Amino acid sequence: MLEFLKPSNWSTSFQLVLSFILFAFAGSFILALPMMQHEGVDASYFDHLLTAVSLVCVSGMAALPIGETYNIWGQIVALFMIQIGGLGVITIINTGLYYLHRKIPLKDQYILQAALNRDTNANFLSFLFSIYRFTLYFELAAAAVIMIDFWPRYGFFKGAFNAFFLSVAAFTNSGLDNVGVNDMEAFARNPLILITLAALIIAGGLGFSVWFELRERMNRYLAQRPRNFKLAFRKLSTHTHLVLQATAFLLVAGTVLIWLAERSNPATIGNERFGVQVLASFFKSASTRTAGYATFHYQDTQPFTKFVYMILTIIGGAPGGTAGGIKVTTVAILYFLLRSELKSYSEVVYNRRVFPSSLVRQAVMIALFFVVIASIGYGSLLLTHPHLDSLDLLFETMSALGTLGVSLNVTENLNLFGRIVIMILTIAGRVGPITLLLAVLQRKSPTIHYASAEVLIG
Structure with a gap:
């Protein structure tokens, strides 16, 4: 028992889970301080804890509305927790250790490697800092676009902070905002805000390895003389090709299904013109894949639409990104496994490539x-x-x-x-x-062969 209490004996999986839990508790204690809240707020510590868990796990299921519960200092803490939760606690900790000139253990590098969907440890710290730079640039650029609407709406300073908060929250797929309980509904017919938020959600959900490969291909295209788009972008990696294809399919299918189910529902988009209906359906298709922004009440939708939301939610985004869920690649592999079985293939095949067993x-x-x-x-x-x-x-x-x-x-x-x-x-x-x-990768059990077992199924 005493041996287990030593951090050196903890498994990397346990450390990862514990880091999220401890960070959530630390955040809840800070958010529960009166100095972090507006005057007159009446909330229990458990409400703050549920909100902190939601912030760290970048889930929008906060027990308390951020903007109406916490003052500017509390919102800054919430913003920090969202950013840390979206990028991963372990990556921040290890980067800090690097700056303190402490060596990152090899087993922790494998944690980051698995979490960020890399198959090599080469230039790992450079890859991490590229993630942080890319995240910051993307969030700042999107915040500048959102400011076009927020500046006249909230004033310069409040508009800038709200724009950056919303940008970070959308990129990390948290689905949180600090503009008020019902204020997001004010953007239901605002293409500037909805398209920007959808772009942030999709970007965060694609995964950093996908973005870095696309950036490398774009640099190759710009360096070509003469430039040839097809030559620069052909033969994308199997992972990037699969993620882009699956993401596009889910966005289109989700948009069409949501529009078909809600186009005649007056409680949601039934009374809107066609363009607004399509925009709202597209935004919902992008948002329900682990972000969860609501321009109209989810409870007002049709039962079939709620079913579509649940399917999109449980699929989520791509590995190595900020979205949750099973991941689009996992679902795609399961689909190709089913297809291979139905076609009596001996292996699971995609795009003339075989997935390892x-x-x-x-x-x-x-x-x-x-x-x-x-x-x-x-x-x-x-x-x-x-x-x-x-x-x-x-x-x-x-x-x-x-x-x-x-x-x-x-x-x-x-x-x-x-x-x-x-x-x-x-x-x-x-x-x-x-x-x-x-847990699977770290298990090192000897290979044991038993006699075959015959069981009837189906």
Whole structure:
């Protein structure tokens, strides 16, 4: 028992989970201080804790509205927690250790390598700092665009801060804002804000390795004489090609399905003109993949639309990015596994490439992990809240596990146990897939061969 208390004996998976939990507790204590809140705020420490977990796990399921609960200092703390949670606690810690001239342990490099979707440790610190520079440049550029609308709306200083807060929150896929409970609905017909936020959400969800490969290809294109776009961008890596293809498919399919289900619903977009309907549907398609911004109430949508939201939420973004969920590559591998079985292929094939069996097993394990955790969480909520709508509880479960952070007015009606379940689901959805993969990669068990077992299925 005493040996386990030594940090040197902790597994890297345990360290990763513990870092998120400790950071959430530290943030909750700071946010609970009266000096961080507006006067007259009446909230329990548990509300601040749930909000802190939401901030660190970049989930919008905050128990308290950021702008109406916390003053400028509290909002700065919240902004810091969102940024740290989006980029990853471990990456920040290790970068700090580097500046203190302490060597980064090789096992921690493998944590970052797995979390950021890299297959090499070469120039790792340079890669990390490239992530931070890219993030800052993207967030500042988007904040400058948002300022076009926010400057006349809120004034220069408040508009600048709100624009940067919203930009960081969207890029990290947190879905949080500090503009007020219902103020996001004011942007429902604002293409400048909606398109900018959607671009931030998509950019954060693509993953940094994808962006860096696209940047390298763009540099190659600009250096060509004469320039040839097809030559510079042909033969993208399998990962980048798959992520871009899957992301485009989900965005288009989500937009079409949401529009078809809601085009006649007067409570959402039924009374809007066609252009506004398409824009709102596209924004929802991008936002529900773990961001969760709401320009109209989620509870007013059709049951089928809520089902589409849950599917998009649980899929999430790409590995190595700021989005949560199972990841688009995992779902794609499962799809190609099914297709290969139906076509009687001996291997799982995509774009004339074969997925290794170990990769396929990892995809299956991640999917099973989400199914098991979702079943336990949903069952717990059903057992302890029989008076609440079962569909709403399912949506709450998927929203927490996918770090979407959207509630159908259910969170406020949950008891203490239910809120604890939501916090556990949120943390599991944020760090679960990474820690699961690390546990598999670190397991070094001897190869044992047993006799074959025959079992009838189907």
